[in-house]
Amino acid sequence: MTSVSTSPQFKSNVQQALHDTQLQKALANVRHTVIDRRAVAAAALPEFEELRDQARDIRNHVLEHLDLYLARYEQKVVECGGHVHFARDSREACNIITGIAKARGAKTVTKGKSMVSEEIGLNEALERAGIEAIETDLGEYIIQLRGETPSHIIMPAVHLNQEDVEQEFRRQHRHLDSARNLDDAETLLAEARGILRDKFIAADIGVTGANFLVAETGSSIIVTNEGNGDLTQTLPKVHIVVASIEKVTPNLEDAAAIIRVLARSATGQDMSVYTTFSTGPRRTDDVDGPEEYHVVLVDNGRSAMIGTEFQDMLRCIRCGACMNHCPVYHAVGGHAYGWVYPGPMGAVLTPSLIGVDKGGHLPNASTFCGRCEDACPVRIPLPKLMRHWREREFERHLPPLRFRTGLAIWGYFARRPRLYRAATSMTMRALSWLGRKRGHLTKLPLAAGWTDHRDFAAPQGKTFQAQWKKQRRNQGRKRS
Amino acid sequence: MKPHSDLFETGNGVTSSAPDPQAGGSPPVRPRVALMVTCLVDLIRPSAGFAAVKLLEDAGCEVVVPSQTCCGQPAYNSGDKQTARSLALQIMDGFAGCDFIVAPSGSCAGMAAKHFPDLFADDPNLSGRARAFAAKTHELVSFLTDVMDVESVDVRFKGKVTYHDSCAGLREMGIKSQPRKLLASIDGLELVEMKDAEVCCGFGGTFATKYGDISNAIVTEKTGNITESGADMLLAGDLGCLMNMAGKLSREGKKIEVRHVAEVLAGMTDTPPIGGSEDEHVSADKEQGR
Numbered sequence: 009m010t011s012v013s014t015s016p017q018f019k020s021n022v023q024q025a026l027h028d029t030q031l032q033k034a035l036a037n038v039r040h041t042v043i044d045r046r047a048v049a050a051a052a053l054p055e056f057e058e059l060r061d062q063a064r065d066i067r068n069h070v071l072e073h074l075d076l077y078l079a080r081y082e083q084k085v086v087e088c089g090g091h092v093h094f095a096r097d098s099r100e101a102c103n104i105i106t107g108i109a110k111a112r113g114a115k116t117v118t119k120g121k122s123m124v125s126e127e128i129g130l131n132e133a134l135e136r137a138g139i140e141a142i143e144t145d146l147g148e149y150i151i152q153l154r155g156e157t158p159s160h161i162i163m164p165a166v167h168l169n170q171e172d173v174e175q176e177f178r179r180q181h182r183h184l185d186s187a188r189n190l191d192d193a194e195t196l197l198a199e200a201r202g203i204l205r206d207k208f209i210a211a212d213i214g215v216t217g218a219n220f221l222v223a224e225t226g227s228s229i230i231v232t233n234e235g236n237g238d239l240t241q242t243l244p245k246v247h248i249v250v251a252s253i254e255k256v257t258p259n260l261e262d263a264a265a266i267i268r269v270l271a272r273s274a275t276g277q278d279m280s281v282y283t284t285f286s287t288g289p290r291r292t293d294d295v296d297g298p299e300e301y302h303v304v305l306v307d308n309g310r311s312a313m314i315g316t317e318f319q320d321m322l323r324c325i326r327c328g329a330c331m332n333h334c335p336v337y338h339a340v341g342g343h344a345y346g347w348v349y350p351g352p353m354g355a356v357l358t359p360s361l362i363g364v365d366k367g368g369h370l371p372n373a374s375t376f377c378g379r380c381e382d383a384c385p386v387r388i389p390l391p392k393l394m395r396h397w398r399e400r401e402f403e404r405h406l407p408p409l410r411f412r413t414g415l416a417i418w419g420y421f422a423r424r425p426r427l428y429r430a431a432t433s434m435t436m437r438a439l440s441w442l443g444r445k446r447g448h449l450t451k452l453p454l455a456a457g458w459t460d461h462r463d464f465a466a467p468q469g470k471t472f473q474a475q476w477k478k479q480r481r482n483q484g485r486k487r488s
Numbered sequence: 489m490k491p492h493s494d495l496f497e498t499g500n501g502v503t504s505s506a507p508d509p510q511a512g513g514s515p516p517v518r519p520r521v522a523l524m525v526t527c528l529v530d531l532i533r534p535s536a537g538f539a540a541v542k543l544l545e546d547a548g549c550e551v552v553v554p555s556q557t558c559c560g561q562p563a564y565n566s567g568d569k570q571t572a573r574s575l576a577l578q579i580m581d582g583f584a585g586c587d588f589i590v591a592p593s594g595s596c597a598g599m600a601a602k603h604f605p606d607l608f609a610d611d612p613n614l615s616g617r618a619r620a621f622a623a624k625t626h627e628l629v630s631f632l633t634d635v636m637d638v639e640s641v642d643v644r645f646k647g648k649v650t651y652h653d654s655c656a657g658l659r660e661m662g663i664k665s666q667p668r669k670l671l672a673s674i675d676g677l678e679l680v681e682m683k684d685a686e687v688c689c690g691f692g693g694t695f696a697t698k699y700g701d702i703s704n705a706i707v708t709e710k711t712g713n714i715t716e717s718g719a720d721m722l723l724a725g726d727l728g729c730l731m732n733m734a735g736k737l738s739r740e741g742k743k744i745e746v747r748h749v750a751e752v753l754a755g756m757t758d759t760p761p762i763g764g765s766e767d768e769h770v771s772a773d774k775e776q777g778r
Contacts, residue, residue: 022702026701026702336699336706338709339702339705372698374695375690375691375703375706376565376692377687377688378656379687381659392606395567398567399567399569402566402567402568407567411566415563415566415571419568422527422558422560422563423557423571423575423578425555425556425557425578436531436532446765447765448734448735450739455697457698460704461704462704463736465532465533465762466763467531467533468534468535468759469534470534471530471534472525472538473555476537476553
């Protein structure tokens, strides 16, 4: 039931993305704004680097004691009158949620933005159960209308331009005046708000994700910029929090410490507009809130990462800084990655959750430029973890035969310096001769991936080592 | 000290000063520097290797060039740890007996300085050696400025250059100000910064051929920024990145010379630029009025 993946077709996804002029236009818009904003926010806070260390340490501490904090969190939620459900995989998680919905006779569910709900394929499951799911985050709402998945973990519709949204609204909101003005972002926002307002009021159940699950208090915390999360969780009679198990945090101080790096890393804001806490159902003296409060904790492969070289990935707080800074993401966008989580964090997490046989391209499609690790607020060594996947793939002979053979031949020569020098000297002189006129070659056998796009600089001729050896020998002769 | 029969001695008989690379104060006196020339410079652009030798010798180093093939990074980044380990060991054996290991590449220096220790972390016999080797390894330009206290180079050059910060050099080895400082000391050289100088050029080793289309999209962005800078020469400290950018500039028909930064710092720009021909180079010389 886990959301369908096209990661195995990464290469054709890439082709499509590179030739999609509309997508390329949208990507050009995002290439700088968030990066610059993050840089300004980080520079404005003298203790930013220390806060990153602190956030990393808190997350590491949680992962070392995950069982303890999950048990404490569960106990607190129950004490506050809520219910906690543990789901091993997507199917279990969806069954739990559709089960609650059916028991309440629910017809519509409003949703706050939640990547784990994308991961478990919740909207499809609800649909199959005859329940309408309505995304209420503006970006999520837009892509739901278009039948798309998010292309970014915090800016789900970042692959779209304003005119794409306008077109979609005109196509979908047929009951509105077709001659209405939709020229600017604010008008589009107002239209979506008007439509969603009715949905919020009509919803039987509200589903939100969680940025943090606080073990000390049993609270879940979401950070949002639109306020849709608040309406989603306070208006309906039932509130369901769906979150992955590693979101648990010891206490409010620790959550606050991580919040200080979260929005700064994500959007460059000091804090997101809303930081919303929910703790159990409505109490007798509360003015509002749900009658029922459920938390669905999803494992879906995460506990199997604990104790492996991929444990560090579970520190991730889903800020999106890694993809914002990634040249590969900038080039192809999020959908090319083929599953829920794009960019560098997705390149590590996807093989963990759906298998390296399916997600194997992703950790390979990286230049290891290291900008993601530089930007990561919890200092996940993303290139190193991608390299670990490459090691696993190599052990299992997953890379293409041609690549493995090439690597083996190169390795054979590189381990035998004399043979290597003889072979390379000959090859370099041949290439040098071939490129003697222009100084470069426009075609090279076995290197079409290079020469399809750019010229190959011709070698100068004799290798450095050959020239150096001769030079030193001559100098020795002169002296003696 | 291990015997190093494969070393090509400089033959001047000066003994090493065995300096402590971490110590502050004055630079080491005539340190024995083993040049890790890197496979790309060795095979494709030896002139950049000779420029490195000149810079090191001018800074007062004794330069030796041990027999070498590759640092093993292609294997390491392809997941072939076993080949990576044996190549790393080959380098560590071949380069024994030197005060410093210096490479005209942030990427290859980074491989030794940051990743050799990881490769042997589980091997009690080699982990200490790998760490000691890592501590002695430097990228060329940062070695000149940070260890040898080189403040300037005595070179004249007429032209407008831009400098690309190669990823491993920048993010693994902390190279940013060092090349700019030395370039600024060159009479007649104007350094203009391109937009996004710190963004990857899309090379990434085998990535450039395995995912040629993505690599192309990234390098196209880069050559756009290079062109916009108005510079007539592009410099960087890593030959892989340079070949990628030079190859794209040449395919786009742009007349921007591309060189390893060591060539300009050493005043050795009489060879044709990377990917360029003798003819083009001669005409470029005339334009620059050299």
